[in-house]
Each structure stands twice: as C-alpha cells, then as structure tokens.
Amino acid sequence: MAVFTPVSLDDLTEWMTQFPLGKPLAIKGISSGIENSNFFLTTETGEYVLTLFEKLTFEQLPFYLNLMQHLAQHDVLVPAPIANQNGVILHSLHGKPASIVTRLQGACQLAPRPAHCAAVGTMLARMHLAARDFPMHQPNLRGLDWWNATTPTVLPYLSNERQHLLRAEMHFQEAFAGSATYLRLQQGPIHADLFRDNVMFEGERLTGFFDFYFAGCDTWLFDVAVTVNDWCIDLATGVLDEARVRALLEAYHAVRPFTADEQVAWQAMLRAGALRFWLSRLYDYYLPRDAHMLTPHDPAHFERILRQRIDGTIPILF
Numbered sequence: 097m098a099v100f101t102p103v104s105l106d107d108l109t110e111w112m113t114q115f116p117l118g119k120p121l122a123i124k125g126i127s128s129g130i131e132n133s134n135f136f137l138t139t140e141t142g143e144y145v146l147t148l149f150e151k152l153t154f155e156q157l158p159f160y161l162n163l164m165q166h167l168a169q170h171d172v173l174v175p176a177p178i179a180n181q182n183g184v185i186l187h188s189l190h191g192k193p194a195s196i197v198t199r200l201q202g203a204c205q206l207a208p209r210p211a212h213c214a215a216v217g218t219m220l221a222r223m224h225l226a227a228r229d230f231p232m233h234q235p236n237l238r239g240l241d242w243w244n245a246t247t248p249t250v251l252p253y254l255s256n257e258r259q260h261l262l263r264a265e266m267h268f269q270e271a272f273a274g275s276a277t278y279l280r281l282q283q284g285p286i287h288a289d290l291f292r293d294n295v296m297f298e299g300e301r302l303t304g305f306f307d308f309y310f311a312g313c314d315t316w317l318f319d320v321a322v323t324v325n326d327w328c329i330d331l332a333t334g335v336l337d338e339a340r341v342r343a344l345l346e347a348y349h350a351v352r353p354f355t356a357d358e359q360v361a362w363q364a365m366l367r368a369g370a371l372r373f374w375l376s377r378l379y380d381y382y383l384p385r386d387a388h389m390l391t392p393h394d395p396a397h398f399e400r401i402l403r404q405r406i407d408g409t410i411p412i413l414f
C-alpha cells in the first residue's frame with residue numbers, strides 16, 4: 097500500500113545514467129511505510145533504496161539528506177545518499193523529489209535484548225558526536241513550539257482528566273525548558289524518532305539507523321530519552337526495564353559521557369520524550385491528515401508512559 101507513485105525499470109534506464117551505479121537490474125516496491133514511495137533497487141553495483149518523497153519538498157529535504165551524508169562520511173551507520181556525476185544527492189523523478197541511498201542489511205528488532213540496546217546506545221553517542229560539525233541548522237520541528245501549537249487543537253477531544261494531565265505537563269515542560277539546567281544541556285542534530293522500527297540489525301550487530309525525516313537540532317538528552325522510552329520498556333505497561341536501560345545508557349556513556357546537568361534533567365526529559373509522542377499520536381488520532389492513515393498509532397501507549405515517568409521509579413543516568 098505504500099507505493100503511491102509507481103516506478104518501473106523502463107522509467108529508470110535513462111534517469112540512472114547520471115549515477116555511478118551501473119545499469120538498473122530490478123526494482124521492487126516496499127509495502128511498509130506511510131509517508132513516501134520506497135523501492136529496493138538492484139543495479140550492477142549493488143543494492144539501494146530509491147525514495148520518492150510524497151510530502152517533503154525540495155526546500156525541506158537538503159537538511160535530512162545532507163545530515164545522512166555527513167554521518168555516513170563519519171562512519172556512523174546510516175543509509176548513504178548516492179551523489180550523481182555533479183555531486184548532487186537530491187533529484188527529481190516523476191515530478192517528485194527523489195533520492196537513492198545505500199540499502200541497510202538485516203531487519204528491525206522489535207523485541208530487543210540488552211545487547212541490542214547497548215548497540216543502539218553506542219551508535220547514538222557516535223552519531224551525536226559526529227554531527228557536531230554538521231553545518232546546516234534546523235530546529236526540531238516537533239519541539240516545544242509544536243507542542244504549544246498542537247495542545248489546543250487536541251484538548252477538545254480529551255476527557256477532563258486527560259486535559260488536566262496535558263495542561264499540567266505542558267506547564268511543567270515550559271518551566272523546564274526555561275531552566276538554567278536545561279539551557280546548559282548539550283545540543284546538536286538529533287534523530288528525534290529512533291524507535292525500534294527505524295534501526296536495522298543482523299543478529300545482534302547493528303547495521304544502521306534510518307528514517308531521519310524528524311531530525312533537527314535539539315538536546316542530545318532528548319534523543320536519548322525518546323530512544324529509551326521505546327527500546328527499554330515493558331510494552332504493555334510502559335515500565336522501564338532496568339537491564340535494557342542500563343545497557344543502553346552505559347554504552348552511550350562510554351562513548352560520550354553524560355554530564356551532571358543531564359543527570360538533573362533526566363526525569364524531566366523522559367517526560368518530554370513521552371509527551372512529544374503522546375501529542376503527535378493524539379493529533380493523528382483525532383485530526384487525521386490522510387485517509388490512508390487507517391490505523392493511527394495508539395495514543396494511550398504514550399499517555400501510560402508519561403504517567404509512568406511522572407510517578408514511577410527512574411533509573412539514574414550514570
């Protein structure tokens with residue numbers, strides 16, 4: 097269902113001559129994904145992924161594609177955009193923005209064990225460090241400003257109790273974002289959506305992070321919190337799993353040591369990471385943009401996680 101714009105081998109014969117990839121041999125639509133038209137592409141030189149962007153524009157895409165290129169050039173495992181003979185990585189196909197990136201081997205690990213979480217922690221820290229000198233800047237477009245804009249649009253759909261939780265958490269996060277501790281946290285380009293379905297593994301070996309289309313500049317700790325909230329929990333309750341949390345955080349800390357300020361901010365940041373996805377899921381649930389988003393993600397999952405992070409036990413950062 098996710099190929100919105102079909103592409104055939106015939107469409108590619110002429111178009112592919114600009115790339116140093118040899119002749120296209122096979123193309124196969126990828127059925128998962130809801131934002132773009134994605135294809136596995138086999139050429140004389142290897143396996144790639146061709147994406148036609150259905151919503152993101154020629155103006156929006158350079159930040160994401162250049163960030164992936166920068167990270168790939170710094171040995172962070174991410175899909176590397178393929179440049180044409182003029183060095184260009186953003187192209188046009190059937191009137192849509194298009195890119196070819198290297199194909200990551202393996203599959204997503206939806207039931208991660210501590211070893212997987214450790215691999216994610218190591219690569220996440222390496223990614224933050226490698227992105228420090230990435231020259232482009234874009235804010236996290238799903239950050240506090242977006243939360244402020246979105247809260248009033250979803251509030252009318254919520255019970256009194258949920259309205260109270262959302263208002264109180266927004267109030268708390270506004271104060272946190274203005275605090276001296278927060279303002280001292282290290283920032284840079286972050287993935288901002290590093291869920292289990294955006295990382296590939298072969299066995300316990302991590303082969304890459306992908307889907308960078310929520311990336312932006314924000315605190316590194318927010319990226320860690322979003323990641324822990326998805327990788328290191330009991331899925332039914334949202335309760336943090338100590339062994340996986342420790343594995344991820346210790347691996348991250350070994351590459352990029354956490355700071356005392358980050359320790360102070362940790363619980364508030366786990367709450368921020370939960371609020372971000374509670375809000376986006378509420379928005380997609382009550383105000384669906386597209387008819388094809390037939391099964392929006394369950395907002396209650398992140399409401400549970402948010403309540404857990406407010407009231408539950410939080411493992412120390414390091």
Ligand SMILES: Nc1ncnc2c1ncn2[C@@H]1O[C@H](COP(=O)(O)OP(=O)(O)OP(=O)(O)O)[C@@H](O)[C@H]1O
Binds near residue numbers: 130134198
């Ligand atoms: N570089 C890559 N290497 C291997 N597989 C990839 C790569 N990029 C995408 N895929 C595969 O394509 C699927 C769809 O990609 P993706 O999740 O980015 O979809 P999307 O429609 O672009 O965005 P969304 O995740 O928001 O629906 C992934 O689940 C993954 O299986």
Ligand SMILES: N[C@@H](CCO)C(=O)O
Binds near residue numbers: 291377
């Ligand atoms: N990771 C998001 C979906 C957007 O990629 C979620 O689970 O709500």
